[in-house]
Amino acid sequence: MPRRKIGGALGEMMRTAFQRPITKRYPFGSPEVSNRFRGKLDIDPVKCTGCGICAIVCPSPSTIEMVVAGKRRVGDRELEIQRPVFNLFNCISCGQCVDDCKFGALRLTKNFELATTDKNTLIMSKATEIAK
Amino acid sequence: MSEEEKSPVRRKAAAGLMQYSPENIVPFGPVHPALKEPEYFKLVLEGERIIEVYPKIGYVHRGIERAAQDRTWVQNIYLFERICGICSFAHSLAYSQTVEGLSTFEIPRRARYIRTIIAELERIHSHLLWLGLVGYWTGFDTLFMWIWKDREHVLDLVESITGNRVHKSFVTLSGVRKDLPDGIGDRIRTEMNYLEKRVDFYKELVSTEETLLTRTKGVGRINQEVARRLCPVGPLLRSTGIARDVRVEDPYAAYDEVVPDVKSSTDGDIASLIVLRLEEARESCRLVTHAMERIPQGPVRLTVPRIVPAGDNASHVEAPRGELIYFVRSGGKMLPERVKMRAPTLANILTAVEMLKGRPLADVPVVLTGMDPCFGCMDRIAVVDVNKQKEWAIRGEELRQLGIQYYKKGNMQ
Amino acid sequence: MTTAAILVEALIFPGLTFFVCIAFLFEWLERKTAARMQGRIGPVVAGRFGILQPVADFFKLASKEEMVPLYADRLVFDFGPQLFFAAPAMGLVFVPVTGPSSILSDPLDLLFMLFILAFSALMAALLGYSSAGRYSIIATGRLVLQYTGYEIPMIIAMVTPAVLAGSLSFDGIVAAQGTYWFILLAPISFACFLVAALAELEKPPFDIPSAKTEIVAGWMTEFSGRALAYVKLTKNLSYVFLSAIAVALFLGGPLGPVLSGNATVQSFFYLLYFLIKLFAVGFCIFAIRTALARVRIDQATRLFWTVITPLSLLQLGVALILR
Numbered sequence A: 001m002p003r004r005k006i007g008g009a010l011g012e013m014m015r016t017a018f019q020r021p022i023t024k025r026y027p028f029g030s031p032e033v034s035n036r037f038r039g040k041l042d043i044d045p046v047k048c049t050g051c052g053i054c055a056i057v058c059p060s061p062s063t064i065e066m067v068v069a070g071k072r073r074v075g076d077r078e079l080e081i082q083r084p085v086f087n088l089f090n091c092i093s094c095g096q097c098v099d100d101c102k103f104g105a106l107r108l109t110k111n112f113e114l115a116t117t118d119k120n121t122l123i124m125s126k127a128t129e130i131a132k
Numbered sequence B: 001m002s003e004e005e006k007s008p009v010r011r012k013a014a015a016g017l018m019q020y021s022p023e024n025i026v027p028f029g030p031v032h033p034a035l036k037e038p039e040y041f042k043l044v045l046e047g048e049r050i051i052e053v054y055p056k057i058g059y060v061h062r063g064i065e066r067a068a069q070d071r072t073w074v075q076n077i078y079l080f081e082r083i084c085g086i087c088s089f090a091h092s093l094a095y096s097q098t099v100e101g102l103s104t105f106e107i108p109r110r111a112r113y114i115r116t117i118i119a120e121l122e123r124i125h126s127h128l129l130w131l132g133l134v135g136y137w138t139g140f141d142t143l144f145m146w147i148w149k150d151r152e153h154v155l156d157l158v159e160s161i162t163g164n165r166v167h168k169s170f171v172t173l174s175g176v177r178k179d180l181p182d183g184i185g186d187r188i189r190t191e192m193n194y195l196e197k198r199v200d201f202y203k204e205l206v207s208t209e210e211t212l213l214t215r216t217k218g219v220g221r222i223n224q225e226v227a228r229r230l231c232p233v234g235p236l237l238r239s240t241g242i243a244r245d246v247r248v249e250d251p252y253a254a255y256d257e258v259v260p261d262v263k264s265s266t267d268g269d270i271a272s273l274i275v276l277r278l279e280e281a282r283e284s285c286r287l288v289t290h291a292m293e294r295i296p297q298g299p300v301r302l303t304v305p306r307i308v309p310a311g312d313n314a315s316h317v318e319a320p321r322g323e324l325i326y327f328v329r330s331g332g333k334m335l336p337e338r339v340k341m342r343a344p345t346l347a348n349i350l351t352a353v354e355m356l357k358g359r360p361l362a363d364v365p366v367v368l369t370g371m372d373p374c375f376g377c378m379d380r381i382a383v384v385d386v387n388k389q390k391e392w393a394i395r396g397e398e399l400r401q402l403g404i405q406y407y408k409k410g411n412m413q
Numbered sequence C: 001m002t003t004a005a006i007l008v009e010a011l012i013f014p015g016l017t018f019f020v021c022i023a024f025l026f027e028w029l030e031r032k033t034a035a036r037m038q039g040r041i042g043p044v045v046a047g048r049f050g051i052l053q054p055v056a057d058f059f060k061l062a063s064k065e066e067m068v069p070l071y072a073d074r075l076v077f078d079f080g081p082q083l084f085f086a087a088p089a090m091g092l093v094f095v096p097v098t099g100p101s102s103i104l105s106d107p108l109d110l111l112f113m114l115f116i117l118a119f120s121a122l123m124a125a126l127l128g129y130s131s132a133g134r135y136s137i138i139a140t141g142r143l144v145l146q147y148t149g150y151e152i153p154m155i156i157a158m159v160t161p162a163v164l165a166g167s168l169s170f171d172g173i174v175a176a177q178g179t180y181w182f183i184l185l186a187p188i189s190f191a192c193f194l195v196a197a198l199a200e201l202e203k204p205p206f207d208i209p210s211a212k213t214e215i216v217a218g219w220m221t222e223f224s225g226r227a228l229a230y231v232k233l234t235k236n237l238s239y240v241f242l243s244a245i246a247v248a249l250f251l252g253g254p255l256g257p258v259l260s261g262n263a264t265v266q267s268f269f270y271l272l273y274f275l276i277k278l279f280a281v282g283f284c285i286f287a288i289r290t291a292l293a294r295v296r297i298d299q300a301t302r303l304f305w306t307v308i309t310p311l312s313l314l315q316l317g318v319a320l321i322l323r
Helices: A010-017 A053-057 A096-100 B008-018 B064-070 B073-081 B088-102 B109-137 B141-162 B184-208 B210-216 B224-230 B270-294 B344-356 B361-368 B396-408 C003-011 C016-038 C053-062 C074-094 C109-130 C134-165 C170-175 C187-200 C225-250 C263-291 C297-322
Strands: A041-043 A064-074 A077-087 A106-108 B025-028 B040-046 B049-056 B311-319 B322-330 B338-342 B383-385 B390-392
Touching: A010 B141, A010 C016, A010 C263, A041 A077, A053 A064, A053 A096, A096 A106, A096 B073, B025 B361, B025 C134, B040 B361, B049 B344, B049 B361, B064 B073, B064 B338, B073 B088, B073 B338, B088 B109, B088 B311, B088 B322, B088 B338, B109 B141, B109 B184, B109 B270, B109 B361, B141 B184, B141 C016, B141 C263, B184 B210, B184 B270, B210 B270, B210 B361, B224 B344, B322 B344, B344 B361, C003 C016, C016 C053, C016 C074, C016 C225, C016 C263, C053 C225, C074 C109, C074 C225, C109 C134, C109 C170, C109 C187, C109 C225, C134 C170, C134 C187, C134 C225, C134 C297, C170 C225, C187 C225, C187 C263, C187 C297, C225 C263
Parallel strands: none
Antiparallel strands: A041 A106, A064 A077, B025 B040, B040 B049, B311 B322, B322 B338, B383 B390
């Protein structure tokens, strides 16, 4: 049975008092996230082909919606071109769309500062602006 | 005759609480600084001593089992890991294991090892979190801050591997989603060495600090007879001397090759629970280092069809709090038919209530949190009709219609 | 001194305003040292090094809505915090700060101090009782029980220096410490006084009446807004008050080697010594508070009745013999 004493924490307290505190000084300093950190979603509009797989596998409802972004002629038919619109306020940054996109158009950045007062700033629709 | 007098069960239930005057009943929760999650405990006090405890659960019920029926098999992984923040990996692991059991493929060995490593890292983080909270509840803020300072090492390590500190989103239906990053072996070794030294320091501190010992020694004592009657799981069970652990009795992931040494103690009080969890954390450090040494090369996931064959399967894992059971029924479709989950806290809550009787009020936070509650995992609603002696689970639409009828009859307040 | 001069001194310097600033400084220092010992940084945003943080907290609380429980006793609930504040505020004018004599002094100072300490505890109990909430009632019970524990050793520990000095006034006790500080002659008394002070201030290990994780906020639970701002300020002020008493009774008050010069220079030195000693005592209390967990109420009272009281009596006996 170890001997019971009072104030056994004092030694460690004095030692810790003279070490550097581990508080990260964010927002007065950098947040130092790791390389694999899953932050805000980003799309490369050039690589996206509008296959729609990201919208099917996304676990968070109504995060990815496929919209009609244009039309193109194939032979004598006119087909719709679909592209995804991302409602990033619903996104849980799981990365399932990134894993499942065969064309590598999606990636998760290290940006986590997504707070905003206007929801519309979090709607990412740059994939719909395709070169005609 | 009134409602109470008609049914003997109802009479007894009414008498249970009614015999105490309202001045003696102190509500603990649902919102209370001592509880991380809301649950309602009606404490019947006499001065400072507790005579009876009536728990009422259901405050964090979110209908997750029902929500699982609307999502595909892979989407459900992300749903289930969000049941709890502390044992999130255990939930997604248990779910994946259960679903993989319905299919015929074998997951790669490297994936098994990686799952083991992350599961043990989560166990370390959970036990450190709990120990820090014990410090907080007994008024020992310094211990709380120090332990959470060391817990940051584990969380940063997990972030480097999986991308997030809490909801790791790392498990997928045939393994893990990504391989370990390069150079992580050295970092894991360094961090585990550091953590082993710190765990030894904390073990020394909590075994000798007088003020902490007076709050936890002899408090909430249970023995094997109580344990066999009320069936707790996890460290609560192991503190009574019954050394059961799912990782050893029914090995999953890589536990058949990286075998944990099950720790137990015989005192059964909170002080021994503290030491037991610290020893388990230290054992987890050893397991992580051991797994990193033995990890084989190979793929970490397979390409598998997104539709799971029909059938029923149940599987369990050792979450940091105890045995976590998942049951899955598949109808061979894109969406599961039924997923049922039994969290360890549901098995422990009655034991915790038993530990409370006869103790002074000041022990309530220490004891209730001695079982390391995770009410988020635990909650569920069942409908019991006392008169007809019948019990069933109610469906959402039925509940909605019941509410409409009730208020249509003019029961507005 | 004329009445006007006394009033100015008592209200501004070195009286109320001065001590309120010291109280804010104490709280800031406590938060910073506790943080550093725990590996974090404490307040940093309000003012340089966060030094204005307690002031910011005070003004924030004072600007919030006050919610009064339905069954509270309005008279005590509304005027109680003011009376609670008055107790240490009044006591502080009797402690020598800028010289061997204090602003107001009386041959029976010490008895008045004992009354003020008892009055403080009584007001706290009344505040808790008038709140008429479940948590407040439990907390008041604990407060009164703890009071029976610490009051007797505190009184005995305060009387011991009086016995050694042969005088019941603070001026007399401070003057008698010209050669030896009483901490050297009665160290056990000093230790007992510190432990009893921890209990009076409700700091760990004795912060049972306001145990945050058990009974929400103890007897302060139902207070909000301005009343809570004053209650918190009073607790900080009692902190300074008890440290000042400890300095005056055991550490020789403001006495120390001074440069000979005119009265202003001398009083500057006295003030400096007083402040150094005050912060030294405060620092002892911070260190003890950070290092220990909270004990249960029955364990605390058992400790006081069986250990601290006999020790202080022993020291009193030794002091009587020494004289």
